[in-house]
Ligand SMILES: Nc1ncnc2c1ncn2[C@@H]1O[C@H](COP(=O)(O)OP(=O)(O)O)[C@@H](O)[C@H]1O
């Protein structure tokens with residue numbers, strides 16, 4: 001279905017000068033800096049799979065997505081999607097895939113939302129029946145009516161993403177690439193997008209490739225993940241496996257009702273002390289968060305508790321430290 | 325066919341967007357009519373003080389000028405807005421989306437940025453051209469009229485080339501492509517007069533290096549049956565074809581340039 005073989009991308013960055021004279025100089029300049037954004041990655045994705053690409057900022061996730069979707073030419077290696085190389089057959093590829101970038105919009109900024117749907121119907125030559133069927137489904141599930149005739153510039157981030165994803169699915173793509181689709185959204189909006197993506201994947205058997213640096217996105221959506229760092233794959237496999245082997249550290253933030261200069265812990269250490277609010281780090285092997293809070297609750301007055309998920313950065317650190 | 329429908333749809337949405345800012349749309353239109361009208365007036369007044377330039381009478385010089393203006397104002401709504409926006413589309417990342425849509429990115433770009441404010445100028449240029457041709461004793465025969473149309477198409481192609489060339493450079497370096505491709509105002513200033521009045525070297529430059537004189541000067545030599553000294557007698561007839569070929573090369577370059585495209589960051 002999707003086959004990626006030794007894919008690499010090196011950007012050539014010109015230390016550019018501006019103005020007319022500068023532009024002419026740039027033409028002949030050899031003053032380049034090279035950035036190896038993606039280095040020799042290979043993997044395959046099956047039809048209907050939900051694959052998560054995770055990694056810290058600058059890891060090469062977006063660059064990978066751009067090559068897979070046909071926007072960028074790879075420097076070497078190749079990607080095959082439905083049997084074609086997307087960047088060499090852009091228009092053929094376009095009919096069968098969709099891309100959503102979290103920070104950008106393909107909707108028409110100043111026009112009512114529905115105009116952009118109409119445009120996609122025409123552009124992708126979507127038969128009336130399929131268009132209507134899809135639209136009805138999205139309308140119901142994502143409640144597009146709420147903002148259907150409002151100019152896109154007035155939509156909230158969550159509303160815009162609902163419209164963005166709907167429009168991207170109108171032509172029944174076989175693959176949809178989502179680059180940081182939930183970035184900047186609040187928890188409720190995120191959850192709604194995730195639910196919709198899960199449903200869509202099930203009901204349409206569409207392949208989803210999602211990048212995020214929010215671990216929760218990937219945890220909820222993807223059964224399989226690829227972790228990228230510095231343009232290379234450092235881990236490929238089940239999400240549960242990662243949880244099992246890495247991310248052993250937990251951080252719990254406890255807000256006490258009274259000042260305690262010193263607290264006695266059954267396990268773990270206080271890593272940050274902000275008076276009433278203390279951050280406690282412990283290893284999952286040592287015990288559960290529930291046990292910890294129950295023990296503390298017997299001795300101290302506790303107002304609030306939250307548990308911080310392991311950050312992608314700390315998981316990568318563990319992978320480097322302990323190997324796979 | 326479906327592509328045409330899409331392009332019209334894009335252009336229509338673009339018009340609606342421009343109408344959203346209705347006031348500025350009409351103010352813009354007004355400014356253009358005024359500035360353009362005064363430009364005509366000035367040229368007319370200046371020329372009126374002389375009896376013509378070299379062997380070219382005043383109406384004949386105006387023919388040169390009107391061909392230049394008409395092809396420019398026909399090319400501009402398609403190209404110059406798009407040229408200006410291309411850099412924006414790259415930086416903002418919307419060009420990325422154009423590359424995963426099933427119509428040619430160039431068609432996408434042009435239709436989205438089509439400018440509707442040139443109609444008055446196009447009309448004025450066309451009217452001036454017809455009047456000046458009549459005053460020059462132009463023979464409205466079928467072959468000459470066809471050649472006139474070909475000439476205008478050639479002019480549009482030349483401007484298209486400068487835009488497409490600039491665009492291709494933009495893919496290479498993001499900034500600056502436009503300042504190379506878009507700097508053609510000085511060319512127009514030179515070629516609005518019969519280039520026969522310039523030194524031979526400059527004439528050669530405007531013919532063989534940057535063939536701007538092929539937009540109006542050479543075709544006009546044929547259209548108005550001028551007896552002037554030329555580098556080669558075939559130049560008047562082949563000029564529009566050369567310009568049209570240049571336009572085609574521009575499209576190739578632009579498409580090729582998309583392979584260099586590195587996308588914006590993020
Ligand atoms: N168009 C570009 N030109 C130059 N460098 C780029 C470009 N796009 C990305 N990069 C660089 O490539 C690396 C990977 O970027 P990216 O794929 O955007 O990472 P991610 O999406 O994982 O945050 C970064 O170092 C980034 O600065």
Ligand SMILES: [Mg+2]
Pocket residue numbers: 058061062063179180590
């Ligand atoms: Mg990114």
